[in-house]
Amino acid sequence: MSSTTAADVIVIGAGIIGAACAQSLAARGLRVLVLDAGLHGATAAGMGHLLVLDDNPAELALSQYSLQRWRELAPRLPEACAYRSNGTLWLAANAEEMAVAEHKFNVLQAQGVTCELVAGRAVRQREPALREGLEGGLLINDDGILYAPATAGWMLETTGIDQRRARVSAVEGNRVRLDSGQWLSAEAVVLANGIQAVDLCPELPIEPKKGHLLITDRYPGTVTHTLVELGYVTSAHNASGPSTACNIQPRPTGQLFIGASRQFGTTDPAVEGWMLARMLKRATEYMPDLANLNGIRAWTGFRAASPDGLPLVGRHPQQDGLWLAVGHEGLGVTTAPATADLLSAQLFDETPPLAACPYLPDRFLGALAHA
Amino acid sequence: MPDLTLDGRPLHVAAGTSVAAALALGGDGCSRTSVSGQRRAPLCGMGICQECRVSIDGRRRLACQTLCRDGMQVETRP
Numbered sequence: 451m452s453s454t455t456a457a458d459v460i461v462i463g464a465g466i467i468g469a470a471c472a473q474s475l476a477a478r479g480l481r482v483l484v485l486d487a488g489l490h491g492a493t494a495a496g497m498g499h500l501l502v503l504d505d506n507p508a509e510l511a512l513s514q515y516s517l518q519r520w521r522e523l524a525p526r527l528p529e530a531c532a533y534r535s536n537g538t539l540w541l542a543a544n545a546e547e548m549a550v551a552e553h554k555f556n557v558l559q560a561q562g563v564t565c566e567l568v569a570g571r572a573v574r575q576r577e578p579a580l581r582e583g584l585e586g587g588l589l590i591n592d593d594g595i596l597y598a599p600a601t602a603g604w605m606l607e608t609t610g611i612d613q614r615r616a617r618v619s620a621v622e623g624n625r626v627r628l629d630s631g632q633w634l635s636a637e638a639v640v641l642a643n644g645i646q647a648v649d650l651c652p653e654l655p656i657e658p659k660k661g662h663l664l665i666t667d668r669y670p671g672t673v674t675h676t677l678v679e680l681g682y683v684t685s686a687h688n689a690s691g692p693s694t695a696c697n698i699q700p701r702p703t704g705q706l707f708i709g710a711s712r713q714f715g716t717t718d719p720a721v722e723g724w725m726l727a728r729m730l731k732r733a734t735e736y737m738p739d740l741a742n743l744n745g746i747r748a749w750t751g752f753r754a755a756s757p758d759g760l761p762l763v764g765r766h767p768q769q770d771g772l773w774l775a776v777g778h779e780g781l782g783v784t785t786a787p788a789t790a791d792l793l794s795a796q797l798f799d800e801t802p803p804l805a806a807c808p809y810l811p812d813r814f815l816g817a818l819a820h821a
Numbered sequence: 822m823p824d825l826t827l828d829g830r831p832l833h834v835a836a837g838t839s840v841a842a843a844l845a846l847g848g849d850g851c852s853r854t855s856v857s858g859q860r861r862a863p864l865c866g867m868g869i870c871q872e873c874r875v876s877i878d879g880r881r882r883l884a885c886q887t888l889c890r891d892g893m894q895v896e897t898r899p
Contacts, residue, residue, distance in 0.1 A: 667874055667881045668856070703856050744881045746871040 453625050453633035457483035459797075460626055460636040462618050462650070463643030465493035466786045467775050469602035471640050474790035476610035478798070483636070484606060485626070487617035490719070491644050492782060493598045495751020497663065497699055497707050499676055500594040500784050501538050504557050508760055508808035513781065514563060515804050516788035517592060523787065530600040532702050538593035539568070539577060539675040541696070541736060542585040547680040551588040564591040579672045579737050588680075595676060595699060598783045618643075621650045624771025638797060641766075642775040644754040644782075645717075651769075654762070655814045656777050658752040660713040662726050667744045668704035676700070679736060690714065694729040696736045708733045708740065710780075721748050755779040762811040763792045773797065774811045825893035840884035840895060841866065841873050852884050854899050 459475050461468045464486035472482045500520055504510040520533070527533045542548040551567060558565050568587040574580055576589070606613055620627040625635040641647050645658045679696040697709040711729045726748055734740045756762060756777035766772040773796075775789050782789075792809060795802035824833050825843065832847035841863040844850055851860040852875040863873035866885045873884035876896040884895075 667871075669881075742880075744874070746874070 453635040455636065456634040457481045457612065457636050459483070459638045459640060460485060460634060461640045461642055462486075462621070462626065463491070463641070463646070464602060464606060464613060465491045465642065465644060466598045466602045466605075466783050467493075467644075467778060467789055468640070468642035469605035470786035470790035471642055471775055471793050472611050473605040473608045474794045475797070476608045478794065480610065482611045483634070484611060484613045485616045485618055485628070486613065487643075487646070488615055489646065490751070491646075492751050492753055492778075493602055495661070495663065495749060496598060496753075496780070496783060497697070497709060498532075498596045498598040498601075498783050499538070499697075499699060500596060501676070501678075501781075502558065502563050502590055502593060503781060503784075504554060504561075505759060509781075510557070510561060511804050512760070512785050512788050512809070514561060515791075516785045517594075519787035519791065520594065520596075520784075521592070527596070527601065528604055530597065531604060532597040532600070533594060534596070534702060535592060535594040536700065537675045538590045539573075539677050540588040540590070541573070541580070541677060541679045542587055543679065543681065543736075544585050548585045550680050551586060555588055558590065565589060566591070577673060577675065577677060579739055580677070581736060581738055584736075589675065593676065595701075596783065601783075618650060621769075621772060623769045638771055638773055640773045640775055640793065644776065644778075645752045647754065647774075647776040651766070651772075651774075653768075653815060654774070654776065655757050656754050656762075657714065657756075658717055659755045659779065660711070660716050660718075660750055660752055661709065661780070662711040662721060662729055662748065662750050664708045664726065664730065664745045664748040665701070666706045666708070666740075667746050669706070669743060671700060671704055672739075673698060673700040673706060673737075677736065679732075692725060692728075694725070694732045696733045698733055698737060698740070706740070706743065708745070717752065719750050719752075721750055753779045754782075757814070761785065761789060761809055762814065763789050763809040764796050764806060764811050767812050767815050767817060823889040823891045823893070825889050825891070825895060827895045828897055834889050838889045840875060840877065840882070840887045840889055840893075843889050843895065844873075844875070844884055844897065848897060852897050854897075 458480040461484045617629040677698040692713045699707040761778040762774045827847045851862045852873040864870045868886045875884045
């Protein structure tokens with residue numbers, strides 16, 4: 451089995467994670483070959499919401515650092531990337547959720563995240579389309595949005611990156627076998643292909659979480675911030691059965707993205723009417739006038755979820771030359787620049803810009819078996 | 822025999838005419854203008870492709886799924 455040296459690094463997956471890793475490595479002067487099978491991945495299906503999340507300190511550190519990196523990249527992003535720093539308004543429907551908002555406010559403010567509590571009626575002054583009677587909210591000012599497929603495409607135009615449409619059928623350390631049977635090798639192989647990673651490395655603890663999304667026709671803009679219910683944190687996020695949560699994102703075109711749903715144990719991409727209906731009903735409970743808008747498309751996607759909700763970024767402990775950047779669940783667009791920085795630093799044996807430990811694959815795959 | 826208004830101009834059509842047909846009869850055949858400034862027109866004719874979105878009496882409708890009625894105000898611009 452002879453293999454051809456194809457590049458310094460081969461990246462599998464041209465979604466936002468693979469693209470960000472490729473861009474980071476190419477910027478260091480490496481020749482990078484990006485292989486992509488052309489499947490409909492999470493980057494193409496998701497909302498492109500850039501947000502700070504604080505379910506645990508490692509998630510907060512990763513998302514906060516990565517948002518800072520997006521803000522640094524923003525001036526260079528082409529208009530097609532549709533980057534906007536429009537903020538996230540977390541919505542509290544009752545006193546319990548408002549207590550969660552206040553807790554989040556304290557945690558985020560202590561970490562230097564710009565945010566403000568919005569009480570009672572002030573919520574509708576910020577977002578007049580919301581229903582009356584909400585308890586309040588938490589505005590995270592520096593959160594944003596972008597159009598991830600265009601952004602990944604822009605990253606992949608970086609000098610030093612070659613792209614090829616090819617399905618990888620096997621990975622062995624620093625070598626990959628294409629569908630054609632050809633073997634390619636490089637100094638390092640980076641696996642960044644989301645839920646498909648388990649096809650190549652069955653030992654990875656990654657589970658698909660199905661989500662539905664709908665986009666409306668273009669209407670005169672009535673929504674400013676991305677609106678997310680705090681029930682997302684208090685109930686839906688922790689449920690094991692199918693769940694929905696209100697998530698409304700204004701697009702620069704005047705369209706609205708409406709989400710979100712979660713389902714486990716399925717890889718069927720079909721839009722399921724009952725789930726879509728449940729999701730839309732939930733959104734109209736927060737914004738009744740949504741019911742008068744036309745939806746023009748609905749689709750599904752799969753988040754690549756790890757058991758602890760954090761990505762796996764670093765070397766594969768049992769396969770010399772294989773590096774992992776997978777398991778980002780619903781936060782891959784947010785955390786792509788941080789992932790790329792973490793991965794590059796480890797590949798170059800440098801001190802990463804934030805502690806790499808919580809994201810190391812070793813936590814699931816065991817200790818390093820090679821030096 | 823419905824009399825409607827298409828982009829401000831009066832249009833008389835036969836009973837049973839769809840708005841999509843009215844666009845072809847009385848306008849440039851198009852229903853709307855895309856984000857990138859392209860004029861867009863009905864394509865599938867069966868309510869699936871969403872290309873024929875048009876404003877009818879101030880609401881967004883599918884031209885191919887809507888029959889012309891007396892007094893309708895149809896707007897294809899911007």
